[in-house]
Amino acid sequence: MKTKILTHKPKMPWRNGDILNLKRICRRAERKFRKTNLPVYYDFLKDQLKTYNHAVKQARTLYFSNLITNNKHNPRFLFKTIDFLLNKDFNKSIMPHSQTACEDFADHFRSKVNAIRSNLQPVHDSNPSRSVALSLPEETLESFVLVDAEMLGRVFSQANTTTCLLDPIPTSLFKTFYKFFESEILNIANCSLQTGVFPSACKTAVVRPLLKKSNLDPKIMDNYRPVSNLPFLGxxxxxxxxxxLHDFLNEHNVLEKCQSGFRTNHSTETALLKILNDLRHNYDSQKLSVLVLLDLSAAFDTVDHQILIDRLSSRVGLSGTALNWFHSYLTDRHFFVSMDTRSSGVHEIGCGVPQGSILGPILFNLYMLPLGDVIRRHGIDFHSYADDTQLYIAVSPDDLEPVRLF
Incomplete structure (x- = not known):
């Protein structure tokens, strides 16, 4: 018996009814030419193909133009769209999808972080009372307010539909039948807020190795970065x-004003505008600018949990159940590497903010708060975007002594 494999190609969203009609006209013109082999039908076919290709190009351009305009405040979506337009394939890999490969990746990701931490100077005393004087908020956040069904439903509806391997059912299905589980989910959430305990079942991350750039050698493990996925309920x-937490930080102005990363109404654009404005101001004042660009290696993955907890207590003003919740959230976390149907063993995570989490970025910003105080004490201007920090000073052309000290 003869068999035939049919390949289903997804329909491109810009292929509307007009384009499909033009394609049908081209098909008929092609069949007419093949049947008669007359030059007149060949010319007609060329004209129709030209019209069709022009219509496809216009529709595709209009589609992506509207897509970019409607999502101009969503950087992740914009970068994903650009990668699609550039035909970047970051999923290619000739690494064998075996349990051995998964274990090798798990060991590689752990050893990379451990190597960086081993080169850091040990913190002999993280007691905030012995450190430099910090501005403490007058109010403290001792506990979280329990949420109602309306708040939970709003958060649930806005959540991305990304499904984790550890989720019992697909997230899209979970969201569809959310009302059937609403009371149970509300009880779990409020129990966590009230007791200061984050569910242990939500502390394990599924890590997938992803090639950093499509043109890198997929045989070299250093060319991969870990992409973490966490359970949806967590x-x-x-x-x-x-x-x-966000409302509390904004109310008491805790966040670093010279930090543009992971903040509402801030972006790489605002960071660039701030630095560029300062440099132009120096130029207008007939001064030179000395700029130093800093980038911390694996900054998010090397965050010390105890220092972060101390920071939340002494600098942010968390205490009681709220502080206990973050201690529970950060500790006893684990991960395993998954490639297709193969997985590594489960390994403990001893440092870093959880990758792929909601709270990870804002916790990192709070962890880095003292950096601004240190820089300001030396009379240096700066601006940061996440773990990227730009230091700059203005000097007179006749006096370069500050450059030597800088």
Whole structure:
């Protein structure tokens, strides 16, 4: 018996009814030419193909133009769209999808972080009372407010539909039948907020190796970065905590004003505008600018948990159940590497903010708060975007002594 394999190609969203009609006209013109082999039908076919290709190009351009305009405040979506337009394939890999490969990747990712931490100077005393004087908020956040069904439903509806391997059912299905589980989810969330304990089942991350750039050698492990995925329910609880923490930080002006990363109404654009404006101001004042660009290696993955907890207590003003919740959230976390149907063993995570989490970025910003105080004490201007920090000073052309000290 003869068999035939049919390949289903996904329909391109810009292929509307007009384009499909033009394609049918081209098909008919092609069949007419093949049947008669007359030059007149060949010319007609060329004209129709030209019209069709022009219509496809216009429709595709209009589609992506509207897509970019409608998502101009969503950097992740924009970068994903650009990668699609550039035909970048970051999923290619000739690494064998075996359990051995998964274990090798797990060991590689752990050893990379351990190597960086081993080169850091040990912190002999993280007691905030013995450190430099810090501006403490007058109010403290001792506990979280329990949420109602309306708040939970709003967070649930806005959550991404990304499914984790550890989720019992697909996230899209979970969201569809959310009302059937609403009371149970609300009880779990409020129990976590009230007791200061983050569910242990939501502390394990599924890590997938992803090639950093499509033109890199996929045989070299250093060319991969870990992409972490966390259980969906854990992200819902994180978001509920994030909302209350974010409101508290904004109310008491705790966040670093010279930090543009992971903040509402801030972006790489605002960071660039701030630095560029300062440099132009120096130029207008007939001064030279000395700029130093800093980039911390694996900054998010090497965050010390105890220092972060101390920071949340002494600098941010968390205490009581709220502080206990973050201690529970950060500790006893694990990960395993998954490639297709193969997985590594489960390994403990002893440092870093959880990758792929809701709270990770804002916790990193809070962890880096003292950096601004240190830089300001030396009379240096700066601006940061996440772990990228730009230091700059203005000097007179006749006096370069500050450059030597800098």
């Amino acid at each position: 992200k819902i609880i994180e978001k509920l905590v994030f909302i209350q």
